[in-house]
Amino acid sequence: GQQVMQIPQYQHVQEGEDFTTYCNSSTTLSNIQWYKQRPGGHPVFLIQLVKSGEVKKQKRLTFQFGEAKKNSSLHITATQTTDVGTYFCAGLIYNQGGKLIFGQGTELSVKP
Amino acid sequence: KAGVTQTPRYLIKTRGQQVTLSCSPISGHRSVSWYQQTPGQGLQFLFEYFSETQRNKGNFPGRFSGRQFSNSRSEMNVSTLELGDSALYLCASSLEITAYNEQFFGPGTRLTVL
Numbered sequence: 001g002q003q004v005m006q007i008p009q010y011q012h013v014q015e016g017e018d019f020t021t022y023c024n025s026s027t028t029l030s031n032i033q034w035y036k037q038r039p040g041g042h043p044v045f046l047i048q049l050v051k052s053g054e055v056k057k058q059k060r061l062t063f064q065f066g067e068a069k070k071n072s073s074l075h076i077t078a079t080q081t082t083d084v085g086t087y088f089c090a091g092l093i094y095n096q097g098g099k100l101i102f103g104q105g106t107e108l109s110v111k112p
Numbered sequence: 113k114a115g116v117t118q119t120p121r122y123l124i125k126t127r128g129q130q131v132t133l134s135c136s137p138i139s140g141h142r143s144v145s146w147y148q149q150t151p152g153q154g155l156q157f158l159f160e161y162f163s164e165t166q167r168n169k170g171n172f173p174g175r176f177s178g179r180q181f182s183n184s185r186s187e188m189n190v191s192t193l194e195l196g197d198s199a200l201y202l203c204a205s206s207l208e209i210t211a212y213n214e215q216f217f218g219p220g221t222r223l224t225v226l
Contacts, residue, residue: 030211033215035215035217041219042217042218042219043202043217044217045216048212050212088154090155092212098160098167098210098211099168099170100145100157100210100211100215101157102147102154102155102156102157105155
């Protein structure tokens with residue numbers, strides 16, 4: 001079936017370093033959502049991107065939606081230990097009945 | 113505003129049994145989605161209910177079923193449990209259909225099948 005691929009699967013960084021996770025789809029996405037799941041917790045909504053080329057910022061987090069609406073990225077500047085967790089993207093495949101397809105997630109660990 | 117609640121939080125069953133999980137969405141939310149989360153497979157979409165109707169279904173066998181009541185509360189049922197059904201089952205609610213709306217996840221039900 002349709003898939004949304006997310007890389008990398010794991011990322012270990014030193015506190016203060018930047019971090020980026022990428023989401024890719026072989027087909028056009030109507031929109032993309034990003035979620036964060038802390039260890040032992042449940043996913044929490046971060047943001048939704050809808051427009052081609054859209055860029056949104058939340059403090060140290062920058063979200064981008066590709067021009068072709070087939071990829072997206074989440075970039076964290078100067079990571080902190082509070083950023084630890086798994087980041088998921090979820091894409092709505094165009095013309096696929098409205099199912100959100102989640103990426104496999106990127107697990108971020110931050111060494112103080 | 114109370115968040116999404118799921119009961120029970122933990123469940124241990126044996127192969128062949130059946131199980132019913134419950135989800136109470138945030139008040140006013142009409143859409144409830146269910147997901148299965150496992151370390152190897154990530155978050156897998158099970159189904160979405162909106163106004164008591166199943167709006168979407170993932171690629172799971174017929175042993176997995178669900179329903180939504182008039183008060184938007186939802187249940188999912190898994191019959192003839194298999195070892196591979198051991199997972200965290202997450203419920204998420206949204207104001208309207210999931211596809212374009214923020215989902216609020218519950219804490220999940222951790223199901224262990226022995």
